[in-house]
Amino acid sequence: MLWIRWQLSLHFTDARRLLDEMSSNGLSQWARKVRAIPNGKALIPAALNEMTWQIISQALLEQKPVDVVYLYRASKTEKYFTLHPQGLVSRHSVTYLSATVNGYDDIRQFVMHRIETANISDSTWRPLHGFDLDNCIAGGAFGYLQGKAPVILVAQVAPQVAWLLSETPLSETQRLTSLPDSNWQQLKAEVPDDQQTLWWLMAMGANVNVLAHATS
Template identity: 65%
Template sequence: MSEIRETLFRYLTMLQLIPRSPGRVSTPVLLEKLHERGFRIDTRSLQRDLRDKLALHFPLVCDDSSKPYRWYFDRDFHCNLPALDVPSALTLVLAEEYLKGVLPPVVIDQLAPQFRDARRLLDDLEGNGLSQWAKRVRAIPNGKVLIPALFKEMIWQVVAQALMENRALDVTYLSRSTEQEKQFTLHPQGLVSRHSVTYLLATVNDYDDIRQFALHRIKKAIISSNSWRESTAFDLDSYIHNGAFGYLDGNEDTRLVANVAPQLAWLLTETPLSNHQTLIPLENSEWQRLEAVVPNDQQTLSVIFNPVVQMAALKQPFYYARFPALSLG
């Protein structure tokens, strides 16, 4: 009985480890991952499981165009383990609605089976009226959002593989400054999605500085035969915090002080500017005194600027001051 249970759990684990098309997993990598999870199996037994067991009952495909062979499921294959419930399905629908305006279609397509399952579940709930969910659910972006830049699905697959497996990339890249295609060997260090563009952060050739490469300008990409070089001094959070994407105006945070109207005070109570924020009622007034520690970058200041203009238009007393960050107590 224990051997049967061991085999069953191994099959379930293999189903979790094999990706849908266009993803691939090679036999040696799959064997290594099974060993990491404590399963005792050799290469020949693994190949027999894949070919003679799982492939008979699941849409499992072997890519034998090169060695080692690589395995994947049909793109439309889906497996509901565990089964979706209604709150989870609605969460997925909202996530899809929101992400469509943020991430490129190639990236969204990676989650298409999960989104499709969520919609199918909600469509089938005719008995309780939830079949009308499509008329009742929307995700609205904050402000005008540009349509995400498009790039090829294979570019995403190769970039994701290189980033996760610490591999170098040989790319053909369209330079915006010269409007010409150039060839580089990139050493991926991070990936950032900002507004409508997804950026690969990488060092180039033998240089050590981090550069940003928009994925939609990568015209060709293959795994390089060159060894990947890690940038040991690179930290993604520090890179972002230091203004790589936020147009930093200074290294220190800023203390914002302003008198705000009741409507704005209510909004900031529900959705604060930062974790360090206070709102204190002003004497003999419906207005409140706002104090908050915020990042000192242009993006933050542009968010703050609009309410300040509104306050000025109302001809109410206010002031906006910038100081080094202080403890607000």
């Protein structure tokens, strides 16, 4: 991973040098005036073995299976799999490999930095027809779904939360209505039944009073 970052940093350095030399062009100062800040606490990415990254990337591009040794966090045990890579997803500080396992067709997510060894396999590549990475993400593969169906969230929210949600809604179906004799508002929205939504609610603490969180 350090090698990959070093390679990328060279490209960014060359690009910045080129822009700096274009003093007459207003774009020359753009990189110094624009920043992207992550939402929430940004953790340092986990260390990723350079060789593992290269082999997995090669297998993904060339459609080849890989034999891996994978460390399970909960049991702290190593498992041996033949994986058929279908996609890579970077989420916050962790990179995931979407792959089928051995002879099965269901997609599973493997944390890349827990792949201890990886080698191109002699097994036959098993394509997963119809797989779409965007559909996989939209289906909640990385949102820790509690259930497949969306839920209706009904809650009373404090003024500062209502203001935040009026600018950045939870979903397209969100509705905020004023509560009588109060500066709080009632929130109603269809949201995914996932841990990410639950974590958001818990983070709001006393500023959110959940009335309902169930399937419609």
